[in-house]
Amino acid sequence: MLNRTFKATPDYLEPSVFKVGTGTGTPEVSDTDLGTAVIISGGAYIKDFISGYPILDETNLQATIRCFLNSLEANGNNLTEFGIFNEDGTPLMFSRAVHTAINKTSSVQIAYVEKDKL
Secondary structure (H helix, E strand, O other): OHHHHHOOOOOOOOOOEEEEEOOOOOOOOOOOOOOOEOOOEOOEOOEEOOOOOOEEEOOOOEEEEEEEEOOOOOOOEEEEEEEEEOOOOOOOEEEEEEEEEEEEOOOOOEEEEEEEEO
16 A cells, blocks of 8 residues: 555555455465455456445545355356455465354355455
């Protein structure tokens, strides 16, 4: 984030995609990927944010990102982790969170909302 904010020519693309997975390890500053990413749809491990996100709230110094898995995506997995990435040649992870398992089936849709505040 600082690279993109303060450099005239940033070295990295902004975060624009997310991954989900089944890893349960505690997030660490040194993490570069999810513990165990799963295919979301059609062989892809990544999916774009919901259109129109992130929303930047400059008054409260907060960015809100929304991500959505529909009834056809990532089924058959007990999802326990979520991460935000950019789409550089070697994607960089912006954040990773571990949560209580959600048994993803065709009758379950999941919305992830991440708020980052300075």
